[in-house]
Amino acid sequence: MSSSNTIHQAVEKWLLDIVIGLNLCPFAAKPQRNGQIDIQISQAKNLVELNQEVIDVLIKLDEIPAEQLDTLLLVVPRQLRDFYEYNDYLDMVDQLIEEQDRIGVYQVASFHPEYRFDGTVANSVENLTNKAPYPILHFIREDSLAAAVDKYPNPEQIPEDNIEKMHKLSKEEIRRLFPYIRK
Template identity: 45%
Template sequence: MDEQIIADVEQWLDEVVIGLDLCPFAARPRREKRVRIAVSHATTADALLEDLQAELERLSDTPVAELETTLLAIPDMLEDFADYNDFLDAVDLWVEQFGWEGELQVASFHPQYQFADTEADDPGNLTNRSPWPLLHIIREESLEKAIEHYPEVDRIPERNIARMNALSGEERAKLFPHLFG
């Protein structure tokens, strides 16, 4: 089962995140095999926080030349976006309490992701919709370096939403088979 979950995340990463250039910083680490995709089979918040802690430690302890970022897939819980969104408060607190703030941050992706003040079927939500609930652990130093060399970084979300709005129904079905297949 883990192989399929990892394959789903890899396909999404390659075809959506990198293929549509949603994250202009993702292609290089992916090409250099410095993106870790891990699977947590936690079924409780405490167990998931323990798995997250292990991945935070692994990323912090591994040189950036070997590992740039980690995607932690969560197939056995947090299927409901509201529950997932609530759990992110615990994630932020965890990062702060264990001293990762300023070193690592966690970004969120979910199959039902919905930005505030949008309808569930708003195409802009697709920018953060992944095949599985994910916690994306990012090195802040790497992000800062990437941003230094990218013009108009603040326009990335707007550009990505426009890109999703421009996709045809067929393109959405192909890129997001877990949502439209």
């Protein structure tokens, strides 16, 4: 198992090179520049512990103002390695958000090394938009997202633009940017 420092570095590289570098999320660069993104490495040994970490993330986001902490990436290197297990766990995250009375306050975006959109085959290029070196639960403040989307022309076009960007990458660029993808 990689050390927390190694995991953090891999996720930070992914964030800088792919999410921001390829402009997959046009809203990520500003909070990154301002130091408002927290990358937290889960220490959970089981799903019960992970549930508690998710609750702790929600509490942390409640306690720290958006000006200091706008968004949080909970990296889950020891759990949810199987994509379908991870995908099922997203329902639990939504349930925890509901139980903490945080619907409409926070939402979660999902990233995984084996990410697969419904209706695609495993190695479809469009899946690259949500592939990351480790399973990641990205907690987003809905107010921050709404403010960013309001300033962005055609936000509904972002997913299609991202798929187009992935199709334009050469095989060498894909190998370089996504070294963690299983062949």
